[in-house]
Amino acid sequence: MPKFRRFLLALLSSMNLTRLPVTPTQRTMPPRRLLALAAALALLGAESGPVSGQSQPPHAKRNLSCPLGSYLCPTLPPSYAICRTHSTLDFFDPGLPQDTRLRPTAETHVSGRSLTSLNQTIYHLQGEANLVRADQRLQADTVDYDGDSSDYEARGNVRMQQAGELIAADHVKGNSDRGTGTADGHLRYQMLLSRGNGTADSVSMLDINRSSYLMSSYSTCDIGHHVWEIRSKQIRIDKQRGRGTARDVKFYYRGVPWMYLPYFGFPTDNRRESGFLSPELSHTSRSGYVIGAPYYFNLAPNYDLTVNPRIYTRRGVVLEETFRYKTRRSTGLLGVEYNPHDGAPKDSGTLYNTEDHARYLMKFVSHTRLWDNWSLDTNINRASDGAFLYDYGSDLYTSAIGTLASTAYLNGHGKWWTSSIGADVYQNINPFLNNSVMQYNRLPHAVFNMDRPLTRWLDFGMDDEATAFRKPGNVEGQREDIYPWLAADFRGSAWFVKPRVGYRYTAYQLQPGYNHYNAYGPIAPDEQSPFNQATMQRSLPIVSLDSGLVFDRQTSLFGQQYTQTLEPRLFYLYVPYRNQNNLPLFDTGIDTLDYQQLFSTNQYSGADRQMNANNLTAALTTRFLDDSGTERFSASLGQIQYFAPQRVILPYETNSQVGRIIQTNTEPTNWARSNYVFQGSLSLADNWRVTTTYQYDPNTHQTDVGIMQLQHRFGDGGLVDFSYLYRRGLLNQYSTAAVYPLTDRWRLLGSLTWSVVDHELIEALGGVEYDSCCVSFRVVDRSYVNTSSFSNMYTNNKRDNSFMFEVVFKGLGSSSNQVESMLRRDILGYQGYQ
Template sequence: MPPRRLLAVAAALALCGGPVEARTAVPEAAAPAAPAGTSTAGVSSCPLGAFHCPPRPESFALCRPNALLEFYDPTLPHDAALRETSDTVVDAAHVDSSDQAVYRLSGDVRIERADQLLRGDRIDYNNTTTDYDARGNVRYQEAGQLLSADRLRGNTQANRGVAENVRYQLLQSRGNGTAARGELLDAQRSSYNLVSYSTCDVGHHLWEVRARRLEIDKATGVGKAHGATMRFADVPFLYLPYFTFPVDDRRKSGFLYPTFGSSNRSGAMFAIPYYLNLAPNYDATLEPRIYTQRGTLLAGEFRYLLPGTRGQLNFEYLPNDHGDNRSDTQPTNGTDRWLLKYGDITHLWGPWSFNTSINRTSDRSYLRDFGNDLYTSSIGTLASNAYVLGHGNWWNASFGADSYQNVDPYLPDTVVQYKRWPRATLGLDVPLTHWLNFGARTEAVAFRKDDVIEGNRLDVYPYLAADFRGAAWFVRPKLAYRYTAYQLDANYANYGFQGPLTGTQASPFDDRTPSRALPIASLDTGLIFERPTSLFGTSYTQTLEPRLYYLYVPYRDQDDLPLFDTRRMSFDYWQLFSPNQFSGADRQMNANNLTAALTTRLLDDEGVERLSASIGQIHYFSPQRVQLPDGATTTAAPSDWTRSDYVAELGVQLNDRWRLTSAYQWSPNSRQTDLGTLGLQRRIGTEGLVNFSYRYRRNFLEQYDASAIYPISERWRLLGRWVYSVRDRRTVEALAGVEYDSCCVAVRVVGRHYVIASGPITERGRTNNALMFELVFKGLGAFNGQTEDVLRRGILGYQ
């Protein structure tokens, strides 16, 4: 008897791996049962303080342990590679081989080889024709799946087979279901009648896909379903008379899950995307959307990957907007509206590449009206750029342009920063010896903007930097020279710092080509002391790190220089060691300063920093004379302070359960607190956490921010966030939601109440409300998946 061929028949009768293949590889279904009282639903937690947490992996840990078809044999090997070297063992109560061509096995037939096991009441096999017929409680098991049928018959040589009353289970992906009839047409094609599929527990399908007929072609990687319905809690909610789907990792054109939403600006929205698999290296997605208050919008995405090039183009177009927004500052009713986003990275040659990012809209209200999430609508400026970039071991360079578009409907275009049209940079960092480096930062920019002063700027910043260090000390002297020159446009005399002058006001500009040149010298020194210590019974290494930083920059009068891209930076701990308090090159502060700072750290036995505390202050030996202008023609008075704010920072994370951060600034000049922040994060098990923060900046804001993810049980989590402004005496944002997780379905419902942050005074007090719903079918994806991005941005540490 040829048992190896008979086992090949049994493998073929698995009918191409089941009707649908789920896109996951979590083998919990075949895992042993968990001990009583333990939870297997936990996942690795995001590190405390992380702003971007990875999504939680799809887990089936809440499914019933060993929820398998009843004939599963856990003692079989799980390695299919053992088949070629393993013997085949045949066991049956009766064997009839009176006909030399036909073998008849009966009575609890069992045929086993490695991970394969075929069982049945009776199996007949014709060695001449390769016909086979298995009848009565037929069961087949291998490493990847289980299958049972009332009867299996077919032909091995022709790769044909028919199974009746089929039950199947895919062990690696949890997919399982039934079919009234399964037919293997040849080695690559199979067909099923009255078939079902789900990733839920066998016999307990909370969701299920049913199809009148299903065809699978493994050669093309395409499945075809006729008369398909998707059911939730045995209630049909989606019907498709015909659709195709991929049965392997190859991409396949077809419809994706529909999405829906609602907003007070555009009404209810419904969209159903269609994916186009155009070629192995490029594809597209078309997404028609219907807005009840706006009309029909067509969105699209095109992606490509070529040798040395990859990119993506997104567009949205809505003709003849019929929304009623005539009261807006820029009405759009009756106009065509569009959005364009394009990004590309292309390798040119050697170390050079070309990067571009283009983002444009038809009007300033587009993102507010059609934003895909609640945060997109709050973007105020869209940036576009295109650059040729190059880099080497000791150099980097770029040449390109930056442009900006105002997309805030309540703010004038004058608030948008200058276009840098074009801009070129060159950076050098050349080691001369092991302790001495020569470097330079060079930038040439042409600034363009309507109705204000325009011009070109060259900023050259060469330096020599030395680094002397030992195990417990360092000395870093640095000598630099900064030269900045301008070439202003011919109309320079008509403009002041803030815009056109009128009347008899005098212009601060008396030179079309102003410049500034000055040396910059600094000396950064520090010591590092260490000692062993203990805290709460745990041993640590404590460091004490005093640091002195001296900075000298002579004063240069810069009142005749325009302000193109320069702002005063927020004062914080790292500003204690910065050579300039201004961003951009239009202002270089004068300095004769000495910074004194002290830091202490606690390091555990593995070198992980568990506590860091720092305090520092700048002592000014001369007044800070370089200031930004108060108005169109006047510059703020020099600062005659002799000391800066005391700046303190604290970070504590003694274990992986909680984390504390704090920053504080107190001014000895005004004897007031200028800034105070406090942040606390506490993890609750592996599924929950609590965040609390307090933010204060004098004369600007004072807010409390609390958020939480609280697990009620393995299946239920409560979500919430509350932001309160003390200055406004009102709630800025409130968010509440609930998550339910089960074996094969997850549900999120989130409500959000928030205040409009920008706009005219009459608009700022208005509030908006949003309700979001998401239903996740594990193994198939999310239906209307919109809530996760909102929760990630709103709750620190959300997964």
């Protein structure tokens, strides 16, 4: 392993990942950033080695688990597997109960080398004295105990365990019934449930659950090895609330003070509590340095609030608030980011002047159960201007998008039907494109679907939709699409035949005005519109027959036994031709051809176009299943045979990247066959998986699509992803991402995306993660092309840079997870830990 690590480090050095290729709009990592990164790594290095007699596993397992092939993995809960073995005070008795309710009925057992009692009530124990009662155990050189009042006093090497807490001191005096008392002299303590521990001059045990420590320290690190700790004049611990408070607090890191607070609160268990989350520190080329101090308010068991004031050195102060709630019938989230005054000058090339303006971003998501089988679902997103996400980014939106969608729907369902009615409204947030490229708002939009069995093998169903399309400056109208169908399903153990017949009726009512429909949709204003009437319709039957066989046999491959299947499939589709050139295009485009599309009844999304067809799809699938039924290999190949030309076409299309109209060939397709479509997957082992898609055009003898994805998981959270994506005329790029565990504490992170067409890096990310028993941090640097940066006349690939640093002191609060959100997006399959 050391040789491989040296080889990997040499390879990374040769690739020079920290210095990206320079383009006129690209910045390299400045030297000061490298120095800051090196300083952070040195400062936050691994903890000291184990103390004598305390062994630590060389690679403690964190039980990282995410299925092979998964690209979205949950965050792992905190793990103490990497903490020191037996990191408790040496007198801890694991067999002692921690339930304080056992005390009233429990007997008290006393022992010692000598025991004297003058009246059989007050006992004097001398030498290795022990007093045990339910969850309490007291050990000392000398113990005086009053059996009537349960008062006690212990002196010399006092060791006390009670109510999930350990205390070591020179002198302890108290009452075992009430759980009160005092302790002083070389005092050490430990909370068993929270791993919190420290030292103090003295402690006052106010009752069973509350204690007050004077001139004390507190940390969740291993005893005797405090990477961080707080030191305070007074620390109060309330085990019932799971809460600790401290006054006149100084934070120490490796013995060096770095922050002072007059008051500080922190959790002592896993219950939600109000308090500060981990601070945020980052830098972007558009916003400057960003510093945030999120605070969590645990308002009630069913709602909470997180407030995060952030300072952007180039743009001012942004206040982010996230409110979550849950009631008997409803759950929801309201998030707002607000900057009352943006001080950054206007960016050249954008369509928005945001200087000296108030700016905001709002998100509201809710689900409300109204009554049986009916619910109201909303997802409202709104920004003050189209450049907000381009300038600020947002934790509410973890991917680069060009449109904010807002939806509100009333949804219902029954045994054989589903229904919804609502609206979809869109906002353009690409600062380089005007609103002409936006899709239509759907106000309102209603859907009703049903699938009702008539017999054991026959079903009757309907797919119905009614929509009003709204877009200022364009022709607007309503569309009703009604599609009843009748389907049969005949099948046996190794065969199936599924005939289906339907009838599709679509009607339009266009709104009057706007130059008599002469400027509809994306057609340029100086072009003639094909629409010369307010109402129009289309109706046609749709007939299909889907059939297949399944053969299987036992076979062996490389010495391993498998069950191999062979699954031929035929799909026939007939749809007569209807001239649809006079119908508008509200929400319809061409679906991307893939393997599933070979068995679709329409190549168009939306209801504005229905393809004509006299087609036969032939496909063949084979699978290899191991003895456990796990699919180790599958391969599918299919093609459509056209017995009639495809005459229904789109007369034009919009190039959303440059915001202008591209005229297309209006001639029907006379090809006799479609692309060969292949898809396959191979699980080389339990930790290797390869998937691939390939399309070859026999008419042009060219490759149209080529996709290959590989994922490998290894070690303690190790991950390698590699993909190649090719789509003729559109895309040709390589992507790779990796998480490499150097040790049980250190992980290297990285991802690269290279465009073959543009001859440049689309995105590069590099970082490091460190995790220990009581502190973890992430340092990430990212250089990327802002995918929103497209102007109306040219592609303006503006490169942005961001640097993010996040540190978590375990036991003092949670992380805001902003860095983790970015890593989950850029490294598919990444699994972070708290």
